[in-house]
Amino acid sequence: MTAPLLEAQGVGYTYPGTTPTRALEGLNLAVNDGEFLALLGPVGCGKTTLLRMFAGFLRPTQGTVRCAGATIDGPGWQKGYVLQEESIFPWMTVRENLEFGLLAKGADPAARRAASDELIRLIGLSAFEGTYPKELSAGMSKMVEVARVLATDPSILLLDEPFGALDSQTRARLQDALSRLWEQRRKTVLFVTHDAEEALYLADRIVVLTQRPGRIKAQFAVQIPRPRSFETRFSPEFVALKRQVLEATAA
Amino acid sequence: MVALRMRRAAVALGALVVLYGIAAELGRGRLPDRIWMGSHYVDNIQLLPTWRSLAEEGAFLLESDILASSVAVSTRRVLAGLLLGSLVGILLGLATGWAWRLEALADPWVTFFRFTPALALLPLFVTWFGYGELSKVLLIASSVAVVTLLGAHHGVRTVPRAYIDAATSLGAGRSLLFRRVVLPFALPHIFASVRVATGLAWVTIVVAELIDAKMPSLGYLLALSGAYPRVPTMLIALATVGALVLAFDLVLLLIHARSTRWMRRTA
Numbered sequence: 001m002t003a004p005l006l007e008a009q010g011v012g013y014t015y016p017g018t019t020p021t022r023a024l025e026g027l028n029l030a031v032n033d034g035e036f037l038a039l040l041g042p043v044g045c046g047k048t049t050l051l052r053m054f055a056g057f058l059r060p061t062q063g064t065v066r067c068a069g070a071t072i073d074g075p076g077w078q079k080g081y082v083l084q085e086e087s088i089f090p091w092m093t094v095r096e097n098l099e100f101g102l103l104a105k106g107a108d109p110a111a112r113r114a115a116s117d118e119l120i121r122l123i124g125l126s127a128f129e130g131t132y133p134k135e136l137s138a139g140m141s142k143m144v145e146v147a148r149v150l151a152t153d154p155s156i157l158l159l160d161e162p163f164g165a166l167d168s169q170t171r172a173r174l175q176d177a178l179s180r181l182w183e184q185r186r187k188t189v190l191f192v193t194h195d196a197e198e199a200l201y202l203a204d205r206i207v208v209l210t211q212r213p214g215r216i217k218a219q220f221a222v223q224i225p226r227p228r229s230f231e232t233r234f235s236p237e238f239v240a241l242k243r244q245v246l247e248a249t250a251a
Numbered sequence: 252m253v254a255l256r257m258r259r260a261a262v263a264l265g266a267l268v269v270l271y272g273i274a275a276e277l278g279r280g281r282l283p284d285r286i287w288m289g290s291h292y293v294d295n296i297q298l299l300p301t302w303r304s305l306a307e308e309g310a311f312l313l314e315s316d317i318l319a320s321s322v323a324v325s326t327r328r329v330l331a332g333l334l335l336g337s338l339v340g341i342l343l344g345l346a347t348g349w350a351w352r353l354e355a356l357a358d359p360w361v362t363f364f365r366f367t368p369a370l371a372l373l374p375l376f377v378t379w380f381g382y383g384e385l386s387k388v389l390l391i392a393s394s395v396a397v398v399t400l401l402g403a404h405h406g407v408r409t410v411p412r413a414y415i416d417a418a419t420s421l422g423a424g425r426s427l428l429f430r431r432v433v434l435p436f437a438l439p440h441i442f443a444s445v446r447v448a449t450g451l452a453w454v455t456i457v458v459a460e461l462i463d464a465k466m467p468s469l470g471y472l473l474a475l476s477g478a479y480p481r482v483p484t485m486l487i488a489l490a491t492v493g494a495l496v497l498a499f500d501l502v503l504l505l506i507h508a509r510s511t512r513w514m515r516r517t518a
Contacts, residue, residue, distance in 0.1 A: 055420055077422035087417035091435035091513040100431070104422035132513040145417075152422065 003069060004030035005156065005188045006054055010063035012213070013049050023049040025213035027063070036182060036189040038199035040249065041209030041217075047192040048084060050214070051160050054190060055081040067156070077101055080149030080187075084160040088133045088141045088148075095120065095129045097144055101152040119147040122181060139163075139170040143177060150185065157189045163198065172230075175201055179228060196245045200238060201228060208248050218248040256504070260497070275299045293480065300483040308483035320467035322491060325460065328384070328468075329452045329499075332391025336452070337445055340396035344403025345437070349429060354404075361400060369394045369455045373462065382463035390459045395448040402444020406437025439514065442507040449499045453492055 008029040015021040023046035031037045041047050052058040053065045056075035065072045067079065075081065089097055098116040107115075120129050123143045133141055142162050149157065162178075163171040179202060182189065193199050199206045200222055208218040224238055232238055278299040285294050297304060312318040347357040369390050376393075380386035410433050418432045460470020469488055476484035 055416075057416060057420075075416070075420040077420070079420065081416075081420040083413050083417055085411070085413040087413040089414060089417075089432065089435075090515070091438075091511075092431075100418070100423070101421040103431070104418075104424070104427055134513065134515045149421065 005033045005035075005068055006031040006190060007066045008050065008053070008060075008063065009066070011050070011053065011060045011065060012062035013046065013053070013058065014061050022213040024060075025062075025215060027215055029207060029216065031188055031190055033188055034186050036191065036202060036204045038191045038193055038203035038206045039209065040193060040196060040199045040206055040245070041214060042211060042249070043194060044212055045209045046212060046214030047194075047209060048160055051081075051158050051190065051192050054156075055079055055158050077105065077152040078154050079156045079158055080152070080154040081158045082142075082145050082149055082160060082162050084162075084164065084192075086138075086141060086145075088136075088145050090133045093130050093132055094125060094136070094144055097133070098148050098151055100148060105152055115151050119151060122150075122184070123147045123177065137170075139166055139174055142166070143174060146178065146181070150181070153185075155188060157187045157191075159189065159191045161192055161194065164193070164195075171195075171198070176229075178202065179226075183227060196242060196249060197233070200224075200242055200245060201233065206245060208245065217251075218245075220245055220248075257501075271299075272302050275301045288480075296480065297482050300486065305483050305486060308481075309487055312484070312487060317467060317472065318487070318491065321469045321472050321488075322495065324467050325456055325469040326495060328387050328459070329391060329449075329456050329495075331384075331388045332455070333395055333445075333449060333452045335388065336392035336395025337399045337448065339392065340399030340444075340448070341403045341441055343396070344400040344405075344441075345407055345434075347400070348404040348407025348437070349433065357400075361397065361404075364393070364397050365401070370458050373458065377462055386462055387456070387459040390462075391452045391455045394451050394455045398448040398451060399441065399444045402447075403437060403441050405444075406440030407433055409440070410436045435513075439507070439511050442503065442510070446500060446503050446507075449503060450496055453496045453499075457492065 006029075008027055011024055011027045011029075012022070013024045015023060027046075027050065029050070039047050039050065049058065053060055054067070054072065056072050056079065089100070092100070095116050098119045099112040102112045102115055116129075120126055123146075125140060125144065128136060128140065133144070136144065146157075146159070146162060163174050166174065175198060182202075189203075191199070191202060196206075203222050206220045206222060207216055208220075209215065210217045220241060222241065224232060224235070224241075279301055282298045284296055284298075285292055286296055286298075300308070309318075343357065347353045347361075372390060372393060376386040376390050380389055414432050414436065415428065418428050423432070457470040457473060460468040461474060464471040464474055466472070466475075469492055473485060473488045473492075476482075476488060
């Protein structure tokens with residue numbers, strides 16, 4: 001491991017207003033190249049704020065956020081950002097959604113087609129390539145959003161509770177899909193969630209944040225072999241670690 | 252969706268036809284046929300003409316070609332005003348919605364003209380643009396432009412933050428963002444405003460055709476039938492304007508349905 005790919009140094013953020021809200025304070029975090037890091041914390045602890053800083057949509061009010069050593073000064077395709085809210089474009093077909101990043105990059109139609117073909121296969125939506133998102137389930141839509149940011153082959157993925165609004169069955173299925181996806185295309189992932197089991201199942205490392213203003217409360221290395229499966233969730237090491245993580249979040 | 256609406260519209264119109272027929276038959280012989288017009292009496296007036304007398308009047312208006320040529324002339328004016336007004340209104344609305352600096356500049360003007368009735372502009376337009384076609388078309392265009400400006404502006408302004416952020420982080424520049432995200436999102440709002448503006452255009456044409464009132468035109472036909480007064484002619488002219496509004500609306504509805512197939516439909 002060399003220098004961290006994503007780095008937050010002494011980061012604080014205060015939302016302005018009649019009663020200014022301190023979302024984050026004095027936070028230090030480093031995400032290594034190729035690492036899958038889960039950021040775990042209660043609602044309102046500043047997880048999304050931190051992710052939006054890395055995505056380039058917010059500037060810290062204290063400290064600095066860096067990407068590959070350079071201060072982050074705006075959004076861009078190198079950081080594939082999947083928002084918490086639904087952001088699949090409803091006026092575009094699944095294929096057009098997947099090709100949007102390449103369209104923005106000025107890729108020619110043949111290259112766009114090849115990339116979207118591969119992504120459609122990867123997420124198993126061949127039957128839906130020409131349909132509009134209104135015909136997709138919430139889970140499929142979210143998977144398209146994740147695949148959409150992969151089209152431009154960014155080195156970093158920033159995922160903000162992508163499966164937060166789904167039922168537990170769909171969530172488990174999409175966690176598997178994301179896990180396979182990540183094993184095939186190693187990226188540096190910063191994954192925000194409030195679900196300890198989801199964090200354990202997906203990540204190499206878990207960082208637990210405190211209540212607002214968010215600071216780092218605890219860290220766990222998840223040394224559970226991959227590929228992970230349904231059985232993984234019931235292995236003694238998984239269960240033991242889950243207990244530790246849940247204790248840390250509750251404390 | 253469109254088929255269902257058309258069926259419902261047909262039922263509503265059918266009910267109106269039947270109810271009117273009953274009312275007219277009941278009123279025949281019971282309603283006065285002589286009315287005081289402020290300075291003199293008018294005889295032989297049919298306050299609620301029966302379907303028979305409406306059919307006779309309609310046949311006369313059709314055979315004499317008055318109705319068809321009036322429809323053609325008025326429709327042409329409405330179309331010209333609608334096209335010109337929509338074009339200007341939509342472009343201005345998109346611009347003021349997209350560039351926030353323009354909004355502050357345009358806002359007072361929009362508010363000012365939004366509540367200025369076309370009738371109030373009439374003397375000014377006649378003085379500026381003369382008695383010809385131009386002032387009629389411009390009068391319609393100005394009322395259409397205000398409404399479509401608001402529609403386009405609102406459409407651009409209500410694009411959810413999430414779409415803009417997603418597109419920006421996928422690398423979209425201002426131009427792509429506008430063409431592929433903002434514009435498609437604003438389109439349904441623009442269509443809704445054009446539908447409202449179409450109704451307004453037909454309201455305005457009746458007023459506009461009082462400028463240098465001449466046959467053939469639906470506005471003058473109405474004014475003339477009021478001067479006699481001839482209720483059957485009034486009703487036929489009104490029904491014709493109503494039918495044209497419905498026809499215009501139907502065309503817009505069909506275009507709207509086709510261009511927004513992606514939208515979630517409720518009901």
